[in-house]
Amino acid sequence: MDLYLPIANLSVNALVIIALGFGVGWLSGMFGVGGGFLTTPLLIFYGIPPTVAAASAASQVTGASVSGMFAHARRKGVDYHMGGVMVVGGVFGSLFGAWLFEILRASGLIDTVIAVLYVVMLGSVGGLMLRESLGTIRAGKRGETVRAARRRHHPLIATLPFRWRFYRSGLYISPLGPFILGMLTGVLTMLLGVGGGFFLVPAMIYLLGMGTQVVVGTSLFQILFTTAAATMVHATTTRAVDIVLAVLLLIGSVAGAQLGTRFAARLKPEQLRLALALIVLGVAIRMALGLGWRPDEIYSVELA
Template sequence: MQIYLPIAEMSVNVLLVLGMGGVVGFLSGMFGVGGGFLLTPLLILYGVPPAVAVGTQANQIVASSIAGVLAHMRRGNVDFKMGFVLLVGGLVGSVVGVWLFALLRRLGQIDLAISLSYVVFLGAVGGLMFVESASTLVKRRRSPGGSSARGPGRHSWMHGLPLKMRFRRSKLYISAILPLLIGFMVGILAAIMGVGGGFVMVPAMIYLLGMPTQVVIGTSLFQIIFVAASTAMLQAAVNQTVDIVLALLLLAGAVFGAQVGAKVGARLRGEQLRVLLAALVLMVCGKLAYDLMSTPTEIFSFGTLPLN
């Protein structure tokens, strides 16, 4: 069954798009990520223009994140105070990111910028997370009574920064500056790369802030809801790259998938969740890197730059 997308100016298979939304919603509920790091490349590989893929799937992130948060709230795995601090930085970052997106689009470099950003960030984050989580699993098997390498209660120079706040659900007493900066970075990524930023935020909250993995997932999804919503509205208003038909199809699949993913994720250990997420991130990174380096099927392409 085919349906025409007015903004993307192409026809797509309805069942295939619903399946994409469902899979990404499942990953959202399971890992605490918006799923944009996977959905945007999938849409691009399917033939959706990169700018439209980035602008549209932010709507899907909102739906899958809401469904995931509701599931994690029932288990008490959401630190709302931490989420609001991350949100303040994320909203500011999303405004800056949309401005950068518009600038790159005027220069005609937005497609290259999106692909390179994915390869760099996915490769770095996925590699570091895989090494740490795999080593933790190995140590746990060798000494079942041992503790993980990082968790709440461990401090570094970053915990000595001013403006300290107590986050009781996460069992932390740290400076608000660090989560604000993390939120700001995620907001920029949400606008430029079309992601909720969970693939960066989840590792940062675990390794930099020292939050428990289960609390990180629900809190990350809570913050992603608002950052993705503001990004989608800004993209629609400034760049006109949101295809509402595509967004509704993705939403329908994502809501169901997020509920299932949250139930599956609750049965796994923190290090098991991290190694699975890292492996997924690295696979997506490898595919995008290959596409950048491989010879294209069409040597020449034609396009138009927006008129000022």
């Protein structure tokens, strides 16, 4: 079942795109990530131009985040106060990211920058998650008790002024910390089409000191509004959003996010982290190979 994508200017198999959206939505519900860190590179591997893939993936992440966020909200796992501060930062970050996106595209560097950023960020995050999860699993097999780290915000966060109380998270910190995290997520959303959850979730735990019971839901809440803002900015400035591609991704991702949320409750946290780390590293390696792989023939001419 082939469909023509007007902005990408090519035909794709609709069932393949829907299946891709379902898989990414499933990961969104399981790990609290928007899934765009997988959507964009997978679309590029499929043949979608990087600029269209990044812009369209942001809209798909919005749909996946809506479904997953409501599932966590029913369990009272969303800190709306914290999420609201991050959303404001995300909107400002999206505007700055749009300006940066246009500069890179005008200079012809946007495709290379997208690929390099993916390799660096996914490789770093995946490596750290793999080391931590393997250490926890090995300790469990040896019968050792893994002492949970004391939940406390980073000293850099403690130095920021204007402290607020975030009751759901049990924190008394400056709103500037979550605001800056939201801005960084907004920039990443514009440049890479990601929700930023793979970066935001660890930052919320290790920098802000949030408890794991509210991290996933709050992350999805922030991702929902940031990706919605990024999609609108892309549609009005870069005009790289392919609505047909976005709709196909959304059809699969909404259903996948609900199933992923239910499945996550059946696995141990270290197993979830290990699975996500392997997926992230796999995508990073594939992107790195794409940067350095030289085809046998750079140009090919086919005579009719």
